[in-house]
Every structure is written in C-alpha cells, then in structure tokens.
Amino acid sequence: MLRELQQAFAQGVLAGDDRAAVAAIAADAGLSPTARFDIHRTNTIVSLIAVLQAAYPAICRLVGEDKFNFVARAYVRAHPPKVPQLASYGWRFANFLATFPQSRSIAYMPDLARLEWARNKALFASDLDPIDVAALQTVPADRYGALAFALHPSVSAIASRYAIHQIWDAYRPDRAEPLAADPEAAAEHVLVLRPRFAIESVVISPGDFTLLLALKAGATLETAASAAVTTEPSLDLQAALLGHLTRGTFAGFSIAQPEETQP
Amino acid sequence: MTHPPLPPRIDAAVRGPVPAQAGIGLRFPHVAEFLDRRPDIAWLEVHSENYLSPGGPRVRSLDAIRVNYPISCHGVGLSLGSADGLDEAHLVRLKALFDRIEPNLISEHVSWSVAGGVYLNDLLPLPYTEEALAVLCRNIERAQACFGRPILIENPSTYLRFAQSTIPEWEFLSEAVRRTGCKLLLDVNNIHVSAHNVGFDPARYLAGVAPADVGEIHLAGHLRKEIDGQPILIDDHGSRVAPPVWQLYERALARVGRVPTLIEWDTDVPELAVLLDEAALAQARMKINWPDAEAIHVA
Incomplete structure (x- = not known):
C-alpha cells in the first residue's frame, strides 16, 4: 500500500531504519537499493541543514560549519518540518541547543539562536x-x-x-x-x-x-x-x-x- | 529596492498565457537586477513555496516584478503523490498566493514530500501502480478544484525504481492527464537523468507522450557522480544544460511543437547573464524549427 511505503521512506530518511524502504526498491543493475535510497536521505537532510545554516548564520560561523552541521543534523531528525514553507523552519533550534549534549554547555547559545530567529521572523513578517x-x-x-x-x-x-x-x-x-x-x-x-x-x-x-x-x-x-x-x-x-x-x-x-x- | 522602480510595462500579454518562448527561474541573487534593469526575457518561474510569507522584501519584490513579466508558479511542496491526501492548509496558502500574483501558469511535481504530517523537502518518486495513479489523480483534482484552473504536472528525476511498479512512467503521466485534464510539464533533463539511473530509452519515453498533452518544457544541468564505483546522474540544477539534454530537447521540440521552455538553476547560481545565455540557446533551437513563428500561446 502506498501509505505504508511512504511512511517507511519517511522513517528511513529521518530515523535511520531504512530496511522496509530499501526492500521496496527494485534490484536494478548499477547502484544497490541501499545506495539509491541514500541519495534521497541525503537530499532531505542536507537541504534542511542548509535551511538552518541560512537561518542561523552567526552561530554557524561561530562554532564552525562541521560542528553546526552535526547539531543541525540531529535537529532535522528530531524536528523535521511540518509545513512545506521553509521560511518558518527552525523555530525550535534555540530550545534544542539548550538541551543537546554537545551544545548545552555553551550557555549563551540558545539566546543567540533566539536573536537570529527574531531576525528571520522579522524578514518575513x-x-x-x-x-x-x-x-x-x-x-x-x-x-x-x-x-x-x-x-x-x-x-x-x-x-x-x-x-x-x-x-x-x-x-x-x-x-x-x-x-x-x-x-x-x-x-x-x-x-x-x-x-x-x-x-x-x-x-x-x-x-x-x-x-x-x-x-x-x-x-x-x-x-x-x-x-x-x-x-x-x-x-x-x-x-x-x-x-x-x-x-x-x-x-x-x-x-x-x-x-x-x-x- | 533602494532604487525607484521603472515605470510598469503596459502590456496585456504580461497576464495572458505564458508565451511559447524561453524563460528562466527567478533566483534571489538576481532579483535586484530584475527590479533595476528589467532584463529582456520572455517569462519567469518562481517556486511558490518561497513566496508564502505575509510580507517582507521577497514577496514585495515579486509583487513588483510580476507587473513586467509573465510568471509561472512552480510548486515544490504540495506533494501530489501523498497517500494521505493534500494538506488543506497548504492549498489555502497557495490559493492566496495565486490570487495575489495571478500566475500565468501553475505547475507541480509527480512526486511526494509529505508522509504522516512530516515534510521531507525532497521530491520522492511514486511507485507506478494503479493505486498510486488513483491517489495522484484524486490529489490533482483537489488542487485544480481549489485553484479553479488546470495545473501542469512535471515528470520527476528518479534514482530508483520500485519493485511493485507495473506502469511505464510515460503511461502513468499520460493517464493522469487523461483522467484529470491537467497538462504535462516535460522536464527533458529529468528524462535524461532518470533514463540513465533506472534504465529506459529516452526516445521511447518521448514517443509515449502525446504532443497535445505537453504545456511546458524544463531544462537544467545535472551532476555526474560515482557512488560505490557506479556512475549516477544527480539532478542538481547546478550547471549548464548538458549536450545530450540539448539533443533530447531538439527531439522533444520536433515531437511536441513549440512550447514555453524554462531554464532552471538552483545550486551554485551563476550571474544572471549565464541564465539568459542558456535561455538564448533554447530560443535558438525553437527558431530552427519555427524561424518566423510568432509566440504560440498555450493554455
């Protein structure tokens, strides 16, 4: 059924358990089904990390792109977008930074995120x-x-x-x-x-x-x-x-x- | 928007059908040039979901640019292939945009992005089955009822084929057109990319599409990549149109006739002149087939 297939894909992209999704993919010549599925996982995760980089440019610059992407990847998997309108994606990032193990020791980071989100909101108000x-x-x-x-x-x-x-x-x-x-x-x-x-x-x-x-x-x-x-x-x-x-x-x-x- | 705007172009055709000429996707780095210099291009496409906010420079710029150019609103978030059905709130947001912009054309993808209320920001492929076809058609009909007009649906770029698929992609799309009264946005680069990645003959694909079904063509660049030692084509819209895609475009034009053709460029966006140059290359190929033709308007 289509609904189950789509749920299996969403789960594979976000939660990492891609067995059901990969099993639905034809074993054609060339790339393996797992590698084919990975292209879509990468599309989703990388594109949403880029959205967060654009919304939080000062934090990205401050911590460096590698560290930012590490936190952003975890955020994307924990809080994927609910609406197809990426100007509003990322509003929970400040609270996420306050609890995420690798960022919570930097106490000012959530407030800096609130400031950057306020700028993002102002842009689209x-x-x-x-x-x-x-x-x-x-x-x-x-x-x-x-x-x-x-x-x-x-x-x-x-x-x-x-x-x-x-x-x-x-x-x-x-x-x-x-x-x-x-x-x-x-x-x-x-x-x-x-x-x-x-x-x-x-x-x-x-x-x-x-x-x-x-x-x-x-x-x-x-x-x-x-x-x-x-x-x-x-x-x-x-x-x-x-x-x-x-x-x-x-x-x-x-x-x-x-x-x-x-x- | 630091400069006073140029006086608006008084031209009824700006709000008529999209002309059967080459257009380009409007990208943020080029917006100022469109406001200040009004570059010569027949029409522009925007991604609908980038213009849904209540205000801000982005939507105000489009309000100004639409006065001078025909606009196509190309959706990337409606998820026409979702088994869950369409998101009614998103339909309402899109309808409000279309009421304001009065786009000359509305298009979306034959793909899905939403499952269980989560938006994956990717254009995921459908299995080509009777069930998926019924879902797609129901969703297209809902969208067309909400917008009050037919839409165009675009063939996806695919990296995989589902084991359960029973219908060739071109038949799947043609049947959706027949059942819903929509038209096709034929992405020639996507045909090339998918043909390579999942193994079909692009000529067979073109032959399987009825010329009267096609209302628009998309062209873009793709990336050739190796994964696990296997070559794969990624539809990244990050370079010039590749030579084999130009060849396929010429064959598509010969088959479907002169239709509006759009140059897409989304990653590593170059200066505007490069996009205009690509559009000129598409325009030149139209001229070979129709040297004296005036713009033929399609609905």
Whole structure:
C-alpha cells in the first residue's frame, strides 16, 4: 500500500531504519537499493541543514560549519518540518541547543539562536508602515498616559544574561572577518525589527525592554511606563519613546476611553 | 529596492498565457537586477513555496516584478503523490498566493514530500501502480478544484525504481492527464537523468507522450557522480544544460511543437547573464524549427 511505503521512506530518511524502504526498491543493475535510497536521505537532510545554516548564520560561523552541521543534523531528525514553507523552519533550534549534549554547555547559545530567529521572523513578517512622532500630534498632552501602541509585526524583544548582540555583531555573516567578543561582558536586551526593508537589531535598556513587553501585552503608556521605571529607576522614558517612534517600533496607536464619571 | 522602480510595462500579454518562448527561474541573487534593469526575457518561474510569507522584501519584490513579466508558479511542496491526501492548509496558502500574483501558469511535481504530517523537502518518486495513479489523480483534482484552473504536472528525476511498479512512467503521466485534464510539464533533463539511473530509452519515453498533452518544457544541468564505483546522474540544477539534454530537447521540440521552455538553476547560481545565455540557446533551437513563428500561446 502506498501509505505504508511512504511512511517507511519517511522513517528511513529521518530515523535511520531504512530496511522496509530499501526492500521496496527494485534490484536494478548499477547502484544497490541501499545506495539509491541514500541519495534521497541525503537530499532531505542536507537541504534542511542548509535551511538552518541560512537561518542561523552567526552561530554557524561561530562554532564552525562541521560542528553546526552535526547539531543541525540531529535537529532535522528530531524536528523535521511540518509545513512545506521553509521560511518558518527552525523555530525550535534555540530550545534544542539548550538541551543537546554537545551544545548545552555553551550557555549563551540558545539566546543567540533566539536573536537570529527574531531576525528571520522579522524578514518575513507583514509589511506595515510604522508611525512616527508626527502621528501623535493630534493627541492632547493630558491623554498621553492613555495611549496604547500596537507593535510593528516584525518586532521581537529578547532578554539575555549574556552579550548576545555583541556576539551576533562579531559573527554576523556580512562581516569579512569575525571580531572578538566576550559573552560575559554584559547582560543585553535586544530589540529586532524590520520597519521597512532592512532588518535592524539594537541593544535597549532593561527598563525599555519592560516597557515594550507591557505595551505588547496591551497596557496603556501610563501602566507600561510605571512598570518600566520599576525595572529601571533611571530610565529616560521620553528618550526611549522617541527612540521607538524614530526607529519604527510601533505600527499604530489608540487612546483608551476615559472612564465615565458619575453625574 | 533602494532604487525607484521603472515605470510598469503596459502590456496585456504580461497576464495572458505564458508565451511559447524561453524563460528562466527567478533566483534571489538576481532579483535586484530584475527590479533595476528589467532584463529582456520572455517569462519567469518562481517556486511558490518561497513566496508564502505575509510580507517582507521577497514577496514585495515579486509583487513588483510580476507587473513586467509573465510568471509561472512552480510548486515544490504540495506533494501530489501523498497517500494521505493534500494538506488543506497548504492549498489555502497557495490559493492566496495565486490570487495575489495571478500566475500565468501553475505547475507541480509527480512526486511526494509529505508522509504522516512530516515534510521531507525532497521530491520522492511514486511507485507506478494503479493505486498510486488513483491517489495522484484524486490529489490533482483537489488542487485544480481549489485553484479553479488546470495545473501542469512535471515528470520527476528518479534514482530508483520500485519493485511493485507495473506502469511505464510515460503511461502513468499520460493517464493522469487523461483522467484529470491537467497538462504535462516535460522536464527533458529529468528524462535524461532518470533514463540513465533506472534504465529506459529516452526516445521511447518521448514517443509515449502525446504532443497535445505537453504545456511546458524544463531544462537544467545535472551532476555526474560515482557512488560505490557506479556512475549516477544527480539532478542538481547546478550547471549548464548538458549536450545530450540539448539533443533530447531538439527531439522533444520536433515531437511536441513549440512550447514555453524554462531554464532552471538552483545550486551554485551563476550571474544572471549565464541564465539568459542558456535561455538564448533554447530560443535558438525553437527558431530552427519555427524561424518566423510568432509566440504560440498555450493554455
């Protein structure tokens, strides 16, 4: 039956037990059935490793292609794609790195993977025009606290105990030679976004990170600002907001209606 | 997309049928040239699955390029040969792409990639049996119903033959065309590669295909490799079209008539000029047979 044959092939490609698949192949002259099956196994595994290399270029450069391919091969076999849309393949890689025996000792690696995945997601996110400072001109100053911002669809924010943006920047694929970077140099919070064509990633302060997280959850500016200042008492809130409006972090805003006062 | 776009070409034919001329596959390294310089080529093919994301420079570029070129959407993930049936969510994604791009042609492979909900990112061969034929036809009919139009189905490159196969590949494909009303995308390189790898006569293959069934031809390079001391041809789309494939193309043209012909190149993609040069070589072979012919449009 065709269904059983296809399941046997999938199992042979991913799990390594290819006996049922090979048994279905005609013993023609030339290559053995096992060698013929291996061509398909290699097609799948190698092409999917290449997808991961493209999604995680800085990690690949940092650890070297041989080591990367070793981990990527294990990932492909443990988490093969579920949808034929390879732009979305590899989202579990950060968690996989955190548990895989050969990579889990490098503590910053999962966060670096989260940063690279955020860039990948930003590349394929919906296109929306960000709002700028001028868009807020109609908002009366006494209503600022009631503002709620919709984050641009390309936005991700990552908190790490390590200097992941420095590491990423040191090993980014468009650099001719990698730079030196110390993962222990600082804890970094990173904002990733693609307001128009180019993906950007920048380090933001811990309070700014809290601010974005709260706004993302739908909080008003007043509530989000209060949470942000709790995280980072010295946060310059105005500068942080201006930074986001300049950078294109927000795709829209609304003003919460004031509660009706009793007559 | 750093440059302002050229004014759109006002030409109704851009959205008509794909012209019976040589086209090339649009590859990411060449996208900027298509946006900035609008190179002279009759039509372009894209891999549908590369353009399914909601946004981003990739889909926006295609939105701009489709204004000036007929576009063929060539699927690599629908898995027409899956015994499990088609993935309805994937059909919906493809339909949304086709509604936006309005491709001049839609094609897929006679192969499978999905089993048990896992996508293997390879075009795996089918056993040529009555059961597989019924599965393939049911899936083609589902796809055509969803897209609201006939599709073209491509003969695979094969490295193995199943012991249970009872039907020659050309008969299997011809029967699928007869039952579903689809057409054939005849990949001449795949015929050459498969003939070598599993042992059949390419001339017999061509003779077994009805000319009226063929709506498009694919050409590509392949890699000659030795595994365990045995020569095998790998369909890697990583070089120029090989001389025996050009010869087979000439025979295919003589048999099926003038049809749109596409140059595919997927690994070690060279500069655009090389692809355009390969397309010119295909165009020149069409001219030998039809020196004064205007583009003959096929449905």
